[in-house]
Amino acid sequence: MVGSSQKGVNHGDNLTLHPKTMELRDLLQDRREVILRRWFDVIIKTYPEETSRFLQKEKDQFANPVGHAISEGISGVYEQLFGEIQPEEVTPFLDRVIRIRAIQEFTPSQAIGFMFLLKDVIRQELGEEIQKAGIAKQLVEIESKIDKLALMAFDIYMQCREKIYELKATEMRNMTYKLLERANLLKEIDDGSDQNDLP
């Protein structure tokens, strides 16, 4: 079974002594930084050019909250590639990115599409080594994990959208209605229906 045979073995020694039993997860761990950097870069390229420059350049988390959230979010999501997906662990990280994209100028597919970009990045970055090591099967497993995360991303996206609709409705109602009603200052227009039906 993938991943089980290496448990308890020192990674460094293993890589040096048995290069042919290389695990994709080790590669993903070793190249974590460069993969995350590339993933970040392709995500911010979904923004207009001037903006992607800004998102990349500005390091202050308060001056550039979008760049910061994407960076933190994807780094947390990436951790989920190394074991069973832990929904309660990964949700806050997915949420950080999606909550923003859910209210920006993106279609739903564009908003959550950043998850699929990770597949491209991994193939680009590790493709050759995966082929050489003959561990394409492990790649399929990782990719199916990414698909699962993308489905979770879609759920979060919908929650965000539903929240927006709820906020719109609540605001309209709260604005004056409740207080005026409480003060007995509102009179519903009598359309002949049963007044008792009113909330």
Next chain:
Amino acid sequence: MAKPKSTKTPKPDELSKIDYRPPEKQWMEVPVEFKPGTYCYGARPKYLEEVGFPNPREWQPYEDDWKLPDNWKDIVLEGIDDRLKKYRSFRLFMDICVRCGACADKCHFYIGSGDPKNMPVLRAELMRSVYRKYFTASGKLLGKKAGARELTMDVFKEWWYYFYQCTECRRCSVFCPYGIDTAEITIMAREIINLLGCNTDWIAGPVANCYHKGNHLGLEPHTIQSNIEMMCDDIEEITGIRIEPTFNRKGAEILFVTPSGDLFGIPGVYTCMGYLMLFHELGLDYTWSTYASEGGNFGFFTSNEMAKRLHYKIYAEAKRLGVKWILGGECGHMWRLIHQYLDTWWGPADFLEVPKSPITGTVFEHAKSTKMVHVVEFTADLIRHGKIKLDPSRNDHLRVTFHDSCNTSRGMGIFEEPRYVLKHVVNHFYEMPENTIREKTFCCGSGSGLNASENMELRMRGGFPRANAVKYVNEKYGVNMLANICAIDRAALTTLMQYWVPEVEVCGVHELVGNALVMTGEKERTMDLRLEDLPGKEEEEEDV
């Protein structure tokens, strides 16, 4: 049977050849697309008719035909010409920008949306390009090469879209080496847009109501009175003390004016209860007015003239009632107007006296022209002189941070007073990061008449930088209350928090004052002003 097409698996490098970038075009060539959630509805004709605004008709921004008069272009160009002659600042701001980009990434709408046309420099450029074409020699001769462009319907619609994506918060102007106030460009743009009757319903409605009834919601005197009395019922339940405020009382020493959001909105009403309790405890000789029943002035978001017309009711009422001076509640743009516009519009209010606190004897010299004092200045002075008894432990269930409202901070420099008050009424106060407060404060994203509900996505984008800083202090210090001194903030930030940081609630500073205020003859408090149990108090009762 035809051979099925080869389903060869693409190679990794083929797969990765996807371009996710939006199409590359010069900004001038990308017409605006009206996406739901980013704009407010068009103004209903009855609101424009009420105040004599031009071109009242049924229209919506997403419709192709905006039903403009045939000579709309002339009206716009004449509108620009008039204002260039009338306001030197406008001409200066049209001319002097060197496009250094210092402002570009300082706008909360740009940071939150990533849309380059929300960069203050580019938003202003939407208008500057037209200015160059019709009002400068280089633009007339060189056209596009000189950054000039024709005024077309697409351009006009683009103006409308983006000048209603600016909250006139002036954060960008803090960073401009030339001191260009981009808010003023938005103000001018909206004036010009409104010459064609393209107001938003959310702004035009309150303007018409304010003109007709004295407040944004169009509430009549008896409604205002009975609602304040209802707050007094709640105060009695909490403290055991019955407060009897007066309305439209001639000869009172002070007229108190606050935004109508404090009278009817949640959590504004709790702030209002704080005022009522404080003034009662002090025995202040003051009156409410059911006519000057609005501190806010949405006229400011339509035109200088309309703002001027609406604003005077406060002073007319002060004159009618014969008060000595005016005390103003926790409001945002009311204070910017009083601080920066009032004297130009109506001259010094010489029929009133220089405000002097009857409790401490402090003369508010800075208000000697306007005769109007901010309640947070008034309360800070009371605390400084030890004139009120406070028990901050009643707010111990709250970990509080303070949001500087754009108008009171950048607009008039109120930084210390609210913090001074807060530090005396709560035990747990935490600042947000330095580059998100005081003069660099991030806007709520809903100011200048953008706090409608239909543009919710836009508001969430604009408010994100603020929410991000709140989230930080929530995670770091457990902050659960966002205090502020603006009615629009109280309404807008509440919704903003529900989306971004649902653990945090929103309140006015005087709600916390009301909680902490030890009133003469009060019963032991077991509830806060929201009629929620004070933690610990219930258990104590059970223990007894």
